[in-house]
Amino acid sequence: MLARFKSAYINLGIHRQMLLLISALMLGSFASYLLVLNMVYNTYDNQMYEKTSELLNMSSFEIENQLKDMENLSFRVVTDEQLQRYLFQLQQETSIYEKNVIRKKITNRLVAFAGSEKFVYSMLAVDREGELMFAGNREGVPAGMRPELIRLAQQHSGSNAWYAGDKGELIAVRQFKQFSGSTFTLHDLGTIMIRVRIDRIVQEQVESSSGSQLIISDGGKILYPEQLPLGRTIIDEGLGGSKPYGVIAGNSESYFSARIQSPYTGWTYLHMTPFDSMFQRVIWIKQLVTFVFIGIFLLALLLGTKLSRSITHPMERLLQKMRTVETGNLDQLGELPADPATTRAQNEVGLLHRTFNRMLRRIRELIDENYAKQLVIRETELKALQAQIDPHFLYNTLESINWMAKMNKQPEISRMVEALGFLLRSSVNMTDKVIRLEDELDIVRSYVTIQRMRFEERLNFTIEVPPELGDTLIPKLTLQPLVENAIHYALEPKIEACHIRIRAWREQDEVHIVVEDDGPGMTAEFLERLHQGQIQTRGKGIGLTNIMERIRLTFGSDYGLQIQSEPDVCTAFHIRIPYNKGELYDVQSAVGG
Structure with missing residues (x-):
């Protein structure tokens, strides 16, 4: 089956072969794109769940720490000696007046407890006679649920119990148990009810993001929030x-949900995030890529059709010419051996090869003539190369200009010509791949001398290099391109003066050299794209990649060049090289070894 398909493909015309190949490649690329996109979505969902779970764990931990504080508060209230004494006196007292006085004292004591707690909405104590003593908001505990709260407290017999109301109320209830000294008795003195501001706890402990919502449920009721922002069906x-996470489709919008269950309270924490807004850019990119792919596919078919026609039509015309030439009276020449698979093919290429073998003896003269022309062209190119300007002639000319500038008392032109001559000699002479740092700084000084003639006081250039580092070896033309880059990207766009500084220091067996400027700087995204080679710089000199590679090839992969930049502040090129000193030939041999 495969052999027949291969034979059929080979015998197709080039036009159909190219269209079939382009279609297969494009469809394969689109299938790969869909597969990778699906993997990316799954990976992103898992990461979203992991991050959301971490957030929920942290949020539930902080919330339940505050709830534990509320439990401790209820314990402190029911074990308070004054409240114990007042409640016991209420049971013993028969005078209504005295009972009211005692209840007033209990109320004041509750106010003292509730006043220092920012998460307490209200505090309500109920004695054995059913009388109420309030602290805080009197509407904090609805009257209809008080009997149920008292029964709940009795069921827990002195331990804290949490009650969730239908309207989002969260109440901690506990019985007052009479005790004498350190021994507890089973005598019931009353019930304490503390309504907790769960909304304030959540708002203070949990950072809310735009559109997301935290929902707390005890399994039957919604503890938070009181007013549900989403539909109850979605919740x-x-x-x-x-599954602990997934995408839930609503009537108007989908939501990404993640939930955990607290081992302490047994409550369920649910985090809902609008899926469409979160993935809006991803979905937009997916749609854009799909449309772009369709456009590229149609464009590829169109270009493939034109390309194949541009190949087959010249071949057809060439075959017609070759058949015309074949009828001429030319000397008979032997044919060169040909590839049997190619000559047997029934497409345009096979026919071209078969015709070419018959025409080869006819075009030998053309080959010889073309060969002779190539010899003439090669000789002409050689003479052109020999006619190039001798560098020594250029240096002598610069010396003459320098002498004339001095004779005419033009010191600035003289300095500029001397700097240009030194810079040209240093650039042309590349026999020394590693030079002393002081020699490299001389090249930089010559370059800056030329640039100062152009920018004058706008160029503020300083060198802060200790003299003892002057013998440090560095690849030639490492600093000058960096200074040129600083002038090009930092000085030229500015109107005011630009400060460019070279400084160096030694740390143990390493030398650090920094070329920095106070230009416009670069963003982190631009730096990342520059490191990845995605940015095409405007310069035409030695690039940053060239400098990095030469440092690594000279000293090893542990050394190199780093770029640090902050927008509208500065840009710094940080070079790290080993501290090598000595004669040039000694260090070069050591580096090469």
């Missing part, structure tokens, strides 16, 4: 789903 689906 129930998020609370009761089979």
